[in-house]
Amino acid sequence: AIxxxxxxxxxxxxxxxxxxxxxxxxxxxxxxxxxYQQKPGKAPKLLIYAASTLQSGVPSRFSGSGSxxxxxxxxxxxxxxDFATYYCQQYYSYLLTFGGGTKVEIK
Amino acid sequence: QVQLVESGGGLVKPGGSLxxxxxxxxxxxxxxxxxxxxxxxxxxxxxxxxxxxxxxxxNYADSVKGRFTISRDNAKNSLYLQMNSLxxxxxxxxxxxxxxxxxxxxxxxxxxxVTVSS
Numbered sequence: 045a046i047x048x049x050x051x052x053x054x055x056x057x058x059x060x061x062x063x064x065x066x067x068x069x070x071x072x073x074x075x076x077x078x079x080y081q082q083k084p085g086k087a088p089k090l091l092i093y094a095a096s097t098l099q100s101g102v103p104s105r106f107s108g109s110g111s112x113x114x115x116x117x118x119x120x121x122x123x124x125x126d127f128a129t130y131y132c133q134q135y136y137s138y139l140l141t142f143g144g145g146t147k148v149e150i151k
Numbered sequence: 152q153v154q155l156v157e158s159g160g161g162l163v164k165p166g167g168s169l170x171x172x173x174x175x176x177x178x179x180x181x182x183x184x185x186x187x188x189x190x191x192x193x194x195x196x197x198x199x200x201x202x203x204x205x206x207x208x209x210n211y212a213d214s215v216k217g218r219f220t221i222s223r224d225n226a227k228n229s230l231y232l233q234m235n236s237l238x239x240x241x242x243x244x245x246x247x248x249x250x251x252x253x254x255x256x257x258x259x260x261x262x263x264x265v266t267v268s269s
Binding site for chain 2: 045076078080082086087088089090093094099131133135138139140141142143144145
C-alpha cells in the first residue's frame with residue numbers, strides 16, 4: 045500500500061498566520077490527492093481534490109499544490125474556524141490511504 | 152440536500168458480529184461508489200472498504216479482508232457493512248462516504264460508533 049507521511053503532526057498558530065502542511069507519498073501518485081478538515085466530533089469535510097482543485101464552497105484562503113510525491117496545503121490567513129485537524133488522502137491506488145493528520149491549534 | 156445516515160453501531164464482544172447500515176438521500180445513490188472509513192478513538196482516518204455503483208467491484212483494507220463484507224441495495228438507497236470476527240482493534244467510529252468513482256469523498260455521514268470489548 046502507498047504510505048502517506050504527513051507533517052507536522054501538530055502546530056500552533058495565531059489568527060492571521062500563514063500555515064503550511066505537507067504530505068509525502070511513498071511513490072508517485074500524480075495529482076491523485078485530496079485534503080480534508082475535521083473538527084472534534086464531526087465528520088471530515090472535503091477541502092481540495094486533484095491536489096489543487098478547491099471544493100465548491102471552500103474559502104479561497106485554502107490552497108493545495110504539488111504532484112508526484114510531494115504535496116502542500118496552505119491556509120493563507122488563518123481564521124478562528126480553521127482550528128481543526130487536517131488529513132490528506134491518496135486515491136492513485138485502489139487501496140486508499142490517509143496521512144496521519146495535522147492538528148492546528150491556537151497559539 | 153445530500154444526507155448519509157449510519158446506524159447499527161454498538162457494543163459487541165470480541166469474535167462477535169455486527170451489521171452497519173447507511174441510508175442515503177438527496178442524490179442519485181446508484182451513480183456513486185461508496186466507502187466505509189473508520190476512525191479509532193483519538194486516532195486518524197482509515198479507509199476500510201469500497202463498492203462500485205453497480206456492486207461489480209469491491210475492495211478491502213488488509214486489516215479487514217476476509218472478515219468484513221460490503222454490499223449495497225440501490226433500490227433502497229442503502230449501503231451495508233457486515234462485520235464478523237470482530238477484534239478490539241476494530242473499535243472505531245465508522246463513516247460511510249460517497250465518491251463519484253474518482254476516489255475523493257465529497258459527502259460523509261455523521262458516523263456510528265462500534266465498540267468491541269468483553
